[in-house]
Amino acid sequence: PVVPVLKSLAPSVSVNKGYNKYTKRNPSPRKVLSEIKHPKIMYVATLYNPEMVNFSPLVPMQIMVDWEARLFAKFVSWGWRVIYKPHPESSIMPSNVLWEHPMITLENRRFESVCNDCDMLWFAQSNSSSFLHALYSDKPITIANTDHNPWHEEAKNLVEKRCVLASIDMDESGRFMTDWHRLRQEIEDSFSRTDNLFRDAFFLR
Numbered sequence: 001p002v003v004p005v006l007k008s009l010a011p012s013v014s015v016n017k018g019y020n021k022y023t024k025r026n027p028s029p030r031k032v033l034s035e036i037k038h039p040k041i042m043y044v045a046t047l048y049n050p051e052m053v054n055f056s057p058l059v060p061m062q063i064m065v066d067w068e069a070r071l072f073a074k075f076v077s078w079g080w081r082v083i084y085k086p087h088p089e090s091s092i093m094p095s096n097v098l099w100e101h102p103m104i105t106l107e108n109r110r111f112e113s114v115c116n117d118c119d120m121l122w123f124a125q126s127n128s129s130s131f132l133h134a135l136y137s138d139k140p141i142t143i144a145n146t147d148h149n150p151w152h153e154e155a156k157n158l159v160e161k162r163c164v165l166a167s168i169d170m171d172e173s174g175r176f177m178t179d180w181h182r183l184r185q186e187i188e189d190s191f192s193r194t195d196n197l198f199r200d201a202f203f204l205r
Contacts (some may be wrong), residue, residue: 008163010019040071041082042107043071044123044128044131046064046087046124047090048091048127061094067175068124072099076101082104084106084107085103088110120141120142120187122144124144124197136199141165144168146176160200161193161198162193162199164190166186167179167186
């Protein structure tokens with residue numbers, strides 16, 4: 001993903017004591033996913049801009065919405081509540097059928113205002129300002145890892161200490177696919193990843 005790389009300072013970097021209004025100075029130990037009744041996952045969407053040129057390649061909207069519909073259905077089947085957070089700069093929105101379910105909530109407020117409303121975060125892409133805010137929170141983070149936006153190897157090694165890169169493939173028909181059992185295990189694993197070396201090496205606050 002595109003990040004404001006000044007220089008990789010790890011491991012010599014002194015830890016950046018970042019803090020903001022929704023980050024606890026002394027966060028409580030995380031629960032494991034199985035301990036949370038009806039967990040809430042916030043899905044932070046990418047841009048839906050089919051007629052615009054963007055700074056980073058975007059997955060075509062049709063492919064993304066098809067994937068999101070199946071992903072949300074799977075989350076709901078696991079008993080999870082979904083907070084659907086569209087990108088505020090999207091030029092159009094998918095059909096409201098995507099979120100017309102009692103366990104799915106559409107959220108249009110700013111990310112930093114609603115980050116604490118969920119138990120875990122899912123990022124469709126990490127090249128957004130919301131991702132930086134998320135790194136300064138204590139929320140478990142899962143990022144969709146596709147070949148569309150490959151990671152630099154050094155950044156990948158560091159970010160995986162804080163986030164899970166969920167394995168998402170594309171089949172011959174151009175649809176995103178995954179092993180659902182493996183995906184759930186990957187999301188559960190995100191609760192154990194708390195090392196902020198990636199944030200402190202690549203971002204300044």
